[in-house]
Amino acid sequence: MREIQARFQDDLGAFKLNVALTAPGRGVTALFGHSGSGKTTVLRCVAGLHRSRVGALHFLGECWQNDNTFLPTHKRPIGYVFQEASLFPHMTVRGNLDFAVKRAKGAHAWIAFDEVVALLGVEPLLERAPIRLSGGERQRVGMARALLTQPRLLLMDEPLAALDRLSKQEILPYLESLHDRLEIPTLYVSHDLDEVERLADHMCYLEHGEVKLAGPIESLLTHPDLPFAKDPVAGVVLRGKPLHYEAQDHLTRIEIFPGFEVYVPGALQDREACRLRILAAHVSLSLHPLQGSSILNHFPVRITDAQAMDEARMNVRITLGHDGPAGPAILARITKKSWREMALAPGKTLFAHVKSVSLVDD
Numbered sequence: 029m030r031e032i033q034a035r036f037q038d039d040l041g042a043f044k045l046n047v048a049l050t051a052p053g054r055g056v057t058a059l060f061g062h063s064g065s066g067k068t069t070v071l072r073c074v075a076g077l078h079r080s081r082v083g084a085l086h087f088l089g090e091c092w093q094n095d096n097t098f099l100p101t102h103k104r105p106i107g108y109v110f111q112e113a114s115l116f117p118h119m120t121v122r123g124n125l126d127f128a129v130k131r132a133k134g135a136h137a138w139i140a141f142d143e144v145v146a147l148l149g150v151e152p153l154l155e156r157a158p159i160r161l162s163g164g165e166r167q168r169v170g171m172a173r174a175l176l177t178q179p180r181l182l183l184m185d186e187p188l189a190a191l192d193r194l195s196k197q198e199i200l201p202y203l204e205s206l207h208d209r210l211e212i213p214t215l216y217v218s219h220d221l222d223e224v225e226r227l228a229d230h231m232c233y234l235e236h237g238e239v240k241l242a243g244p245i246e247s248l249l250t251h252p253d254l255p256f257a258k259d260p261v262a263g264v265v266l267r268g269k270p271l272h273y274e275a276q277d278h279l280t281r282i283e284i285f286p287g288f289e290v291y292v293p294g295a296l297q298d299r300e301a302c303r304l305r306i307l308a309a310h311v312s313l314s315l316h317p318l319q320g321s322s323i324l325n326h327f328p329v330r331i332t333d334a335q336a337m338d339e340a341r342m343n344v345r346i347t348l349g350h351d352g353p354a355g356p357a358i359l360a361r362i363t364k365k366s367w368r369e370m371a372l373a374p375g376k377t378l379f380a381h382v383k384s385v386s387l388v389d390d
């Protein structure tokens with residue numbers, strides 16, 4: 029079974045943990061939720077740092093925990109990245125990384141020292157003492173160290189939370205390249221939606237110690253029971269396949285679903301795939317196809333549901349296509365007045381106009 033299956037139940041003072049989750053055996057699964065929802069506790073249970081009163085954990089078919097078994101942390105093939113990397117202060121960066129290499133002796137070596145160093149851009153830092161690293165550099169070294177233990181599962185607990193905005197922006201592209209390169213699954217704890225949109229394939233949304241919903245990130249971002257749709261910058265992330273670069277206008281046509289294409293600024297034709305974000309505020313709806321509009325991206329769509337965002341506005345969830353298999357969902361933010369005057373309702377078919385589409389992994 030190429031999955032991670034976990035069930036943890038415990039009473040931690042006032043906090044009740046009652047988590048059941050399944051994560052795919054590859055890609056990044058975000059454990060997302062407000063502060064105190066239990067994300068770190070789940071990660072600690074997976075790492076074997078906390079033994080829940082009731083618990084079961086199967087990693088790709090291997091039992092790490094059940095009623096009779098509890099594999100200790102040092103026997104679990106995990107790499108753990110914390111909010112702040114605690115590097116050995118008396119060793120250089122290279123010394124810290126060599127230490128991880130030594131620890132990995134005997135494990136199946138699936139990634140080489142040079143590749144890790146290149147992926148995380150730590151080559152220029154190798155001879156430095158940890159005290160001379162910036163916060164972002166320390167985190168990159170912490171990630172390199174975790175990878176060099178040759179883990180089969182990567183656990184990251186808010187690895188960017190202690191960084192300022194600029195350092196965060198600097199480190200995100202490294203995390204994206206890890207995501208593209210790594211075959212091993214990652215559980216990534218975060219309460220930052222922007223981070224999750226950029227990095228995660230799958231999401232488990234936690235509330236009060238329970239997984240409220242889980243699924244591919246694309247479907248969760250538009251889910252009406254989740255708070256994301258009410259966010260002022262609500263939107264969706266879609267995967268796209270670049271088709272053709274129109275050099276004269278410096279635009280690339282990108283397929284987001286068979287037969288559905290959007291224009292994105294830039295020359296993206298050499299990429300195999302990309303991630304796009306469409307903000308709800310950039311999507312408008314009309315009952316008939318628009319003509320003579322400056323908006324380039326138009327689709328036939330169907331309303332699946334809608335929810336009030338505030339007293340004046342609604343978020344309308346629509347799927348691409350009038351009939352046939354429903355395409356991915358996007359959100360449109362419109363006024364309640366328009367909803368009423370256009371007599372909109374779930375099931376209604378109409379047209380969506382997307383003013384701008386941005387690249388997530390620019």
Ligand SMILES: Nc1ncnc2c1ncn2[C@@H]1O[C@H](COP(=O)(O)OP(=O)(O)OP(=O)(O)O)[C@@H](O)[C@H]1O
Binds near residue numbers: 043066067069
């Ligand atoms: N060993 C423990 N004993 C008692 N309470 C605990 C213990 N571990 C965690 N808790 C409580 O469990 C709750 C969940 O904590 P946890 O750190 O898992 O949340 P989180 O979602 O990771 O939050 P944050 O985003 O703030 O890190 C908190 O209320 C915390 O105080």
